[in-house]
Amino acid sequence: QMCGLRRARVTAARPRAQLRARTLRTAEAAAAAESTAGADTGADADAGAGATMVANAGEGAPTLTLLEELFAAGEKEIAKYRIEGMIGAAASKSVFQSTLREFKQNANFRGFRKGSIPPFMKKEIVAFTLQQCLNDVMEQAMQANGLEAMEGEAYEPEFDTPFNTMKTQFAVGEPFSFGVKVALQKTTASKIDSDASEAQASSANAES
Numbered sequence: 001q002m003c004g005l006r007r008a009r010v011t012a013a014r015p016r017a018q019l020r021a022r023t024l025r026t027a028e029a030a031a032a033a034e035s036t037a038g039a040d041t042g043a044d045a046d047a048g049a050g051a052t053m054v055a056n057a058g059e060g061a062p063t064l065t066l067l068e069e070l071f072a073a074g075e076k077e078i079a080k081y082r083i084e085g086m087i088g089a090a091a092s093k094s095v096f097q098s099t100l101r102e103f104k105q106n107a108n109f110r111g112f113r114k115g116s117i118p119p120f121m122k123k124e125i126v127a128f129t130l131q132q133c134l135n136d137v138m139e140q141a142m143q144a145n146g147l148e149a150m151e152g153e154a155y156e157p158e159f160d161t162p163f164n165t166m167k168t169q170f171a172v173g174e175p176f177s178f179g180v181k182v183a184l185q186k187t188t189a190s191k192i193d194s195d196a197s198e199a200q201a202s203s204a205n206a207e208s
Contacts (some may be wrong), residue, residue, distance in 0.1 A: 061088050062141040070183060077186040078150070085137035087130075087176040094130040095136075096172045123167075130170045131163075134178065147184040157182045 062085030071078040103125055104115050112118055115127070138157070142148060149155045159166070160179040170176050 011207070039104060050082075060088060061144075062137050062156065064145050064147075065186055067181065075186070075188045076119040078183060080181060080183050081147070082179065082181050083138055083141045084179045085141060087133040087137060087170075087178070088155060089173050089175050091136070092133050092170075092174045092176065094133050097202070099129055099132070100127055126170070126172060127167050130167060130176075133176075134180075138180065138182070142184060146187050148187050150185055155183065 067084045068080040108114050109118050158181040
């Protein structure tokens with residue numbers, strides 16, 4: 001099961017404008033219609049771009065797209081989104097190394113020296129690394145768009161590729177792309193204020 005994720009923000013997509021067909025008789029009028037259609041198409045492209053709510057502030061950053069609005073009442077807004085992201089080579093290597101260190105500190109397997117990792121456990125560590133990296137990328141997209149994961153069974157990510165299959169494709173230290181559909185809720189203003197206060201308090205304690 002995936003680890004719980006936290007929050008993020010998204011603006012609703014504007015519907016794409018529809019081009020209107022026109023019947024014109026003269027070549028001059030047809031040329032004018034072509035010019036109008038071209039302008040409308042440009043407007044269409046701008047409107048379509050709004051469908052992708054980006055957390056793409058940099059190269060390789062995940063993108064988040066609104067698919068379907070599910071519920072809205074007061075501050076509660078729930079919708080289905082698609083996240084497309086990439087696990088960077090350096091990121092997976094870093095997570096793997098830190099996970100391996102933690103496993104070694106607590107490793108005590110029968111028949112193996114304390115602190116040694118049995119060969120069969122290395123696959124589990126790689127799987128945990130993949131799981132953690134997926135969570136990190138998804139969380140990055142959510143935080144950048146003012147969204148957060150649903151609680152309990154309501155949060156059920158639908159990956160394009162099943163996790164068990166991804167485990168066979170994923171390699172530590174190599175880029176790995178993925179896509180997932182998931183229901184998310186808008187982060188409420190009160191929660192944002194609360195998190196900001198906690199962050200300020202933590203910063204003040206660190207400085208003191």
